[in-house]
Amino acid sequence: MDFTFDFNKSQLESIEAILEEELIELGVECVVLIDLAGNVIVNLDNGRCEHDVYSLAALAAANFGAVSAMANIIGEEEFSLLFHKGENDSIHFSKIGTDLLLLTIFGKDVSLGFLRLKVTEANNKIKELV
Amino acid sequence: MALINPKKKEVQVKIVYYGPGRGGKTTNLEYINKKFKSRIKSEMVTVKTYNDRTLFFDFLPFDIGMIKGYTIKIQFYTVPGQVKYNATRKLVLRGVDGIVFVADSMTLRQEMNIRSLENLRENLASFNKDLNSIPLVIQYNKRDLGKQGIPILPIESLEKDLNSTLKASYFPASAVTGENVAATMKKIISLTVISLKEKLDLGGK
Ligand SMILES: Nc1nc2c(ncn2[C@@H]2O[C@H](COP(=O)(O)OP(=O)(O)OP(=O)(O)O)[C@@H](O)[C@H]2O)c(=O)[nH]1
Ligand SMILES: [Mg+2]
Numbered sequence: 001m002d003f004t005f006d007f008n009k010s011q012l013e014s015i016e017a018i019l020e021e022e023l024i025e026l027g028v029e030c031v032v033l034i035d036l037a038g039n040v041i042v043n044l045d046n047g048r049c050e051h052d053v054y055s056l057a058a059l060a061a062a063n064f065g066a067v068s069a070m071a072n073i074i075g076e077e078e079f080s081l082l083f084h085k086g087e088n089d090s091i092h093f094s095k096i097g098t099d100l101l102l103l104t105i106f107g108k109d110v111s112l113g114f115l116r117l118k119v120t121e122a123n124n125k126i127k128e129l130v
Numbered sequence: 131m132a133l134i135n136p137k138k139k140e141v142q143v144k145i146v147y148y149g150p151g152r153g154g155k156t157t158n159l160e161y162i163n164k165k166f167k168s169r170i171k172s173e174m175v176t177v178k179t180y181n182d183r184t185l186f187f188d189f190l191p192f193d194i195g196m197i198k199g200y201t202i203k204i205q206f207y208t209v210p211g212q213v214k215y216n217a218t219r220k221l222v223l224r225g226v227d228g229i230v231f232v233a234d235s236m237t238l239r240q241e242m243n244i245r246s247l248e249n250l251r252e253n254l255a256s257f258n259k260d261l262n263s264i265p266l267v268i269q270y271n272k273r274d275l276g277k278q279g280i281p282i283l284p285i286e287s288l289e290k291d292l293n294s295t296l297k298a299s300y301f302p303a304s305a306v307t308g309e310n311v312a313a314t315m316k317k318i319i320s321l322t323v324i325s326l327k328e329k330l331d332l333g334g335k
Contacts (some may be wrong), residue, residue, distance in 0.1 A: 012137040037225025038189075038205070039133035039142045052172045054142075054205070058189040059175065065221035066186075 007041065007130070014129055015042050022122040026115065028106040029089065033126075036061050036099055051105065060103050064093060083112070094119045096126055132227050132326050140201045143326065144225050145318055148250050149232035150242040151183065151211030154271040157305035158232060159190050159206055162315055165308065169193050184210040187222045194319060198330050204319060211246065220253050228265035228322030230314055232305075233292060235272045237281040240291065247292055265321035266298040269314045274304040 007015070019031045019042065030045040032053050038061035043053045064082070071078045082093035092104045092115060102123065106115060133142045147155040156176070163174045169192055177186035192204040209219040231250065233243040251261045276282045283291075285302055293300055299317050303310035 006134055007136070009137045012135065035133065035225070037133070037144060039144075039225065041133065041135070054191050054203070055172055055175045055189060058187070058205070058207070059177075061224075062177075062186055062218075062221055065224070066218070069217055069221075 011129055012042060015126055016044060018122050018125045018129075019044050022118045022125075023104060023115075026118050027110050028104050028115065030103075030105040032057060032060075032103045032105075033096070034061060034101050034103065036065065036101065038062070041100070049105070056103065060091075060093065060101060064095075064101055081116075092116070092119065094123055096123050097130065100126075100130070102126075131225060132329070133225075134200070134329065138201070139199055140203060141197075141326065141330070142203045142205060143227050143322055144205050144207065145228045145230065145322060146223060146226045147206065147208040147230045147232055148219075148223075148246070149211055149271075150234055150239060150246040151213070153211055153232045153234040153239070153243075153246075154305040155208040155211065155232045156182075156184055156188050158230070158269070158271075158311055158314070159188050159208055161305055161308050161311045162192070162206070163190055165312065166192065183212060184208055185215070186210060186218050194323075197323060198327075200330060202323065206315075213245075213249075216249065216253070219249075220256065223253055223257065226254075226259070226264070227326065228318050229267075230318050231266065231268045231292070231298075232271050233268060233288060235270050235282040235288065235302075236275060237283050240283060240287075243288070244291055262296065265318060265325050266296065267314055267318045267321065268293055268296070268298050268300040269310070270300060270302045271305050273302045273309065274307050 023031045024044055024046055030049040030051060033042040034040055034057040038058040040053055040057045068078050084091045089105055089107055094102045096102055147158055149155055175189040179185045188208040190206040192206060194202050194204055207222050209222045254261050270285060270288050301310040301314045303314060305311055
């Protein structure tokens with residue numbers, strides 16, 4: 001399946017507001033909403049984060065596609081939690097609807113459990129918008 | 131399809147270099163990366179195997195400035211050409227706006243070029259896209275090998291094999307010397323951007 005997403009300005013502003021409130025205020029470093037073609041739809045950070053989000057988006061979309069294909073091979077629809085843990089920073093991936101992916105980059109001071117809760121909340125709110 | 135962001139006034143355009151394994155796709159992007167350093171704000175991303183074959187893709191973002199008030203961000207990708215990597219090739223093709231087909235001029239590779247183009251057609255069809263209507267440029271790469279006495283196919287024969295019905299723009303090229311690498315790139319950018327203009331005129335809606 002191929003797809004395209006066009007968001008209008010007010011949708012983008014609402015999405016930014018949700019991500020700001022749910023995730024940036026929780027203390028995550030950076031959130032990026034992408035589509036599965038690797039395009040960046042929205043990116044926000046805490047002002048101290050200088051990652052190359054376009055490259056991250058390309059890799060994340062590919063990574064997610066590869067993991068979904070693995071899920072299919074073993075008979076799963078998809079893996080619900082995708083999480084890469086680093087020494088200092090970690091990345092959490094969450095699928096939104098069928099075609100969007102939310103990446104959250106966060107440090108040691110944010111608990112994974114709480115983050116998952118907040119991501120789910122943000123996810124539900126964004127789904128209502130798109 | 132290109133993603134248009136009306137808030138940032140930005141368009142992300144995806145151009146994919148496709149073609150048989152070892153045909154020179156990665157070498158094209160490496161040349162562009164070197165030659166146009168000032169337009170490239172980040173590192174080229176490559177996911178390759180230990181012996182330099184592309185395992186997943188290469189990724190190179192390229193800024194071409196503004197059109198109709200929008201910042202155009204071109205994103206070049208290459209696919210892995212090896213036959214066994216079709217699943218990853220399809221993932222990279224997702225959302226493609228324009229394609230450069232890099233054919234290998236070596237006589238030995240005649241059959242592989244044809245098969246790879248056929249594979250491209252099938253993969254596009256799985257996304258309901260038609261090779262005949264997507265912006266496409268064909269590059270006949272490795273022309274430099276002729277001078278080294280390595281048998282290469284004449285352009286007419288490559289045209290007959292690959293481009294007799296498509297009638298796409300084509301360039302004889304050498305990704306190692308850089309001959310026509312920029313010309314190929316400029317042509318695909320211009321074809322792709324023209325095809326997107328209509329969408330931009332509508333303000334992304
Ligand atoms: N002589 C010559 N060699 C070339 C040219 N372009 C690429 N090569 C060589 O061909 C080999 C393969 O080139 P790559 O750019 O890695 O090929 P690719 O299409 O990316 O291959 P995959 O990643 O396996 O799909 C390398 O050794 C290049 O140096 C060319 O124009 N002339
Ligand atoms: Mg390659």
